[in-house]
Amino acid sequence: MRTRKIFIIFFLLMFSVNAQVLAGEGLTGREIIEKMETVTSVKDMQAEMVMRIIHRSGKERIRELKTASSENDAGVEKSLIRFLSPADVRGTGFLSIDRPNGADEQYLYLPALGKPRRLSSEERGGSFMGSDLSYEDLSPTIDDYTYTLISTEEIGGKEVYVVESQPVSAKVRSDVGFAQKIYWIRKDIMTLIKAEFADSSGTVIKLMEVSQIKQIEGKFWLGTKIDIKDLEDGSRTVLEYRNIEINSGLTDNYFTIRQLTRPL
Numbered sequence: 001m002r003t004r005k006i007f008i009i010f011f012l013l014m015f016s017v018n019a020q021v022l023a024g025e026g027l028t029g030r031e032i033i034e035k036m037e038t039v040t041s042v043k044d045m046q047a048e049m050v051m052r053i054i055h056r057s058g059k060e061r062i063r064e065l066k067t068a069s070s071e072n073d074a075g076v077e078k079s080l081i082r083f084l085s086p087a088d089v090r091g092t093g094f095l096s097i098d099r100p101n102g103a104d105e106q107y108l109y110l111p112a113l114g115k116p117r118r119l120s121s122e123e124r125g126g127s128f129m130g131s132d133l134s135y136e137d138l139s140p141t142i143d144d145y146t147y148t149l150i151s152t153e154e155i156g157g158k159e160v161y162v163v164e165s166q167p168v169s170a171k172v173r174s175d176v177g178f179a180q181k182i183y184w185i186r187k188d189i190m191t192l193i194k195a196e197f198a199d200s201s202g203t204v205i206k207l208m209e210v211s212q213i214k215q216i217e218g219k220f221w222l223g224t225k226i227d228i229k230d231l232e233d234g235s236r237t238v239l240e241y242r243n244i245e246i247n248s249g250l251t252d253n254y255f256t257i258r259q260l261t262r263p264l
Contacts, residue, residue, distance in 0.1 A: 029147030029163045036190040043248040044070035048084075048242045050104035053131050056234035063089060063129075070250045073162040075077070075100045079139065082264065092129065095260045096139035106139060109260045116260055125177030132206065132237035136176045145174045145181075151188070155194070159187045168251065189213070189221040205232050215246055238242065 027035075051063040063086065069079040076099050083092040091111040098104045109116040124136040124235045144167055165181040167173040180202070184194040191213055197206035212225035224241040253259075 001015055026151060028150040029165075032149060032161050032190075033147060036185060036192070038066070042246045044068065044248060045244065045246045046248055046250070047244040050240045050242065051131060052236075052238040052240075054236040060132075062086075067077075068250060068254065070252075070255065072252055076252075077253070078257050080259060081138070082260075084264065089129065093256065093260045093263050094128070094135075094138065095257070097255065098139060098141075102141070102143060104139070104141060106135060107257065116257055121175050124175045132230045132233075132235055133239075134177065144168055145161075146264075153182060153184070155186075156214060158195065161185045161187060173200070191221045192223060206230055209236060212240075216263075217246060219246065 024200070031047070033198040046066070046068045049065040051065060053061045053063070053255050055061075064084040066082050067079070067082055069077070071077045076097065078098070079094075079096045081094040083089040091109075093109040093116075095109070095116070096105070106119040107116040108119055109192045119135060124141075127132050128135055128138060145165045146168060148166075149161060150164050153160050153162055161184070163183045163185060165183065167176060167179065173179050177195040179200040180198040182196045182198070183192055191210075193210045193213070194204055195208040196206075198204050207229045209227045209229075210223035210225070211227060214224045215220050216222050221263045222241070222244070223243070226239045228237045228239070230236070
């Protein structure tokens, strides 16, 4: 069983086949991502999260969330995010259902509206609740990208793979709002430590950096503090995981519209 970790998790598992191989490494970009997925094999994961949204002016908003993700025997990956505080966003939620056949679903629930709204593909690049995360970051569509291993580097004394990702079509580029991503993945623990998002001219428009990595119950390594910067707007979003719990027995019944809209 393998679970796609929420957010950030979210940018770890966007896969598609690519045949290009880096000389001397013997691995394709796809194979590197598959290895990264393999070392994070768990049935489910729950965690609390603190989200700090820092505007260009310096104004800061702090939000507390609860997140959960799971994958069932059929390979359907599900994730649920609920906002706990402050009061003006409490109860807001996001539900993602990713199926192997591509029939994916994403729902946003705002308590003030009284019912969830299914998101369209054109909204994938939109801001998630005023943060520097997009809906695509939370739940990427695996077949919408190709991957190429372009080099290896050393960062902080650790060797990393550098993997390039590109949308497969102009429509996907338009929907997600970028033309290229570059990922830096530590070779020793197969964990993402940095990602750049660029436009069609190659200009980097968003930067993600992992400043804290922890080993979870001796099973895998997870980026537990992540800084996302919008280089065009000048804003930042800092995510920090707390109280992480794995293999707690979550079932498909937890990842439903009913659970999404349940009062907290």
